Amino acid sequence: MKLGLVIDLDTCVGCNACAVACKQWNTSGTTGLLTDFEPYGKDSTGVWFNRIRNYEVGDYPNSKTVHFPMSCMHCDDAACVTVCPTGASYKRELDREDGVMKKCTLCVDRIYDENLPEDERKPACVMTCPSHARYFGDFDDPNSEVSIISRERNGEQLMPELGYQPVNKYLSPREKKNVGTYVNETNSIKAVKDWVNRLVTR
Amino acid sequence: MMMYHSWDSQNAWLRQILAQNYMYMNRQQAEAMGIKDLSWIWLESKTGRIRVQVKLMEGVEKSTVWTWNAFGKQRGTWGLDADANESNQGFLLNHLINEHLPCGDTGRPITNSDPITGQAAWYDLQVKIYPAKAGEVGIWPNFETIKPLPGSVRAKDKLRYQTHKAVGVSRSLKDILMRGDTRRDK
Numbered sequence: 001m002k003l004g005l006v007i008d009l010d011t012c013v014g015c016n017a018c019a020v021a022c023k024q025w026n027t028s029g030t031t032g033l034l035t036d037f038e039p040y041g042k043d044s045t046g047v048w049f050n051r052i053r054n055y056e057v058g059d060y061p062n063s064k065t066v067h068f069p070m071s072c073m074h075c076d077d078a079a080c081v082t083v084c085p086t087g088a089s090y091k092r093e094l095d096r097e098d099g100v101m102k103k104c105t106l107c108v109d110r111i112y113d114e115n116l117p118e119d120e121r122k123p124a125c126v127m128t129c130p131s132h133a134r135y136f137g138d139f140d141d142p143n144s145e146v147s148i149i150s151r152e153r154n155g156e157q158l159m160p161e162l163g164y165q166p167v168n169k170y171l172s173p174r175e176k177k178n179v180g181t182y183v184n185e186t187n188s189i190k191a192v193k194d195w196v197n198r199l200v201t202r
Numbered sequence: 203m204m205m206y207h208s209w210d211s212q213n214a215w216l217r218q219i220l221a222q223n224y225m226y227m228n229r230q231q232a233e234a235m236g237i238k239d240l241s242w243i244w245l246e247s248k249t250g251r252i253r254v255q256v257k258l259m260e261g262v263e264k265s266t267v268w269t270w271n272a273f274g275k276q277r278g279t280w281g282l283d284a285d286a287n288e289s290n291q292g293f294l295l296n297h298l299i300n301e302h303l304p305c306g307d308t309g310r311p312i313t314n315s316d317p318i319t320g321q322a323a324w325y326d327l328q329v330k331i332y333p334a335k336a337g338e339v340g341i342w343p344n345f346e347t348i349k350p351l352p353g354s355v356r357a358k359d360k361l362r363y364q365t366h367k368a369v370g371v372s373r374s375l376k377d378i379l380m381r382g383d384t385r386r387d388k
């Protein structure tokens with residue numbers, strides 16, 4: 001059994017709902033409490049297991065925004081603290097208050113809680129994502145949702161070259177046709193047209 | 203969206219995601235105007251002007267700028283520290299927008315809102331943009347810091363919320379012994 005997440009970068013809209021749901025669930029869970037420092041002051045910080053980064057690819061007008069949720073990827077061969085590729089266990093998720101490093105548990109106290117209805121035995125981030133960009137399941141089972149979707153959409157590991165064998169997979173944004181951009185052109189024909197239009201409206 | 207209007211400044215988690223706004227501008231347009239990423243610019247309308255921090259991006263039309271409004275807070279208000287990002291980098295567009303449309307000869311002011319929904323019409327404002335001079339940094343206008351009300355206490359410098367009762371991990375003995383054992387799975 002190899003449990004992990006698939007995150008669809010094509011449909012993720014960067015809303016941060018998964019990050020907040022994760023914090024809400026886990027601050028009360030096995031690894032809680034997740035401390036916030038100077039919550040109402042300058043540059044407030046806190047412990048989060050899931051953070052969204054935002055990028056732009058390409059130049060205007062053919063650019064695209066990509067939102068990139070990052071949490072611990074549950075590497076098979078992890079070197080966590082020395083060189084975690086996500087930063088999940090480097091410094092930032094050190095809870096200064098408890099003096100320990102904390103990270104994504106895949107919501108262990110949801111997925112194994114048999115008191116929850118079966119369809120809720122999933123991570124909080126997966127349950128909450130409004131654009132269904134997150135999937136959870138067993139990568140060892142070739143017929144699981146995560147295996148099927150990573151096969152069909154060519155799911156990729158992040159920084160495989162480091163050799164940590166991260167379990168989580170990312171689905172790349174699909175290639176889409178560019179939508180034409182309205183160009184506010186100024187040329188002589190348009191200038192004459194505008195002038196005539198102005199005369200007419202008067 | 204992680205922030206809507208003033209209210210969410212009280213939300214300790216949301217303000218960690220975003221505690222200030224920027225004026226977002228097309229990169230190529232800004233470069234042509236000598237405006238650098240994260241520099242300070244003036245934005246001027248018929249009604250007033252403000253100084254704000256600019257962020258350059260690709261995904262915005264060249265003659266348009268946009269922002270999330272309502273980040274700006276007077277220092278000392280909303281239960282935030284006086285040096286909070288909202289009060290020192292966040293800004294409001296209110297200074298640029300007139301309550302009323304020009305009324306011409308009718309003498310009867312017309313509210314500057316959408317005629318159908320009544321929603322404040324904050325989307326069609328024409329502005330002039332120019333870089334701030336050297337030394338002109340920080341938001342403008344600024345107002346004095348509001349003193350705390352008598353008897354009010356500063357918020358805690360640390361929060362440790364429990365949002366629900368922690369659930370026990372409930373697993374049967376069989377499950378603990380069997381699940382995850384790849385030899386038996388196969």
Ligand code: SF4
Binds near residue numbers: 084086087089
């Ligand atoms: S992503 Fe990999 S290296 Fe980083 S904390 Fe998780 S298991 Fe460790």
Ligand code: SF4
Binds near residue numbers: 107
């Ligand atoms: S699986 Fe659970 S702990 Fe991990 S990122 Fe999702 S919500 Fe957070």
Ligand code: SF4
Binds near residue numbers: 016067
């Ligand atoms: S909740 Fe879903 S859409 Fe929103 S940031 Fe997370 S993965 Fe992306």
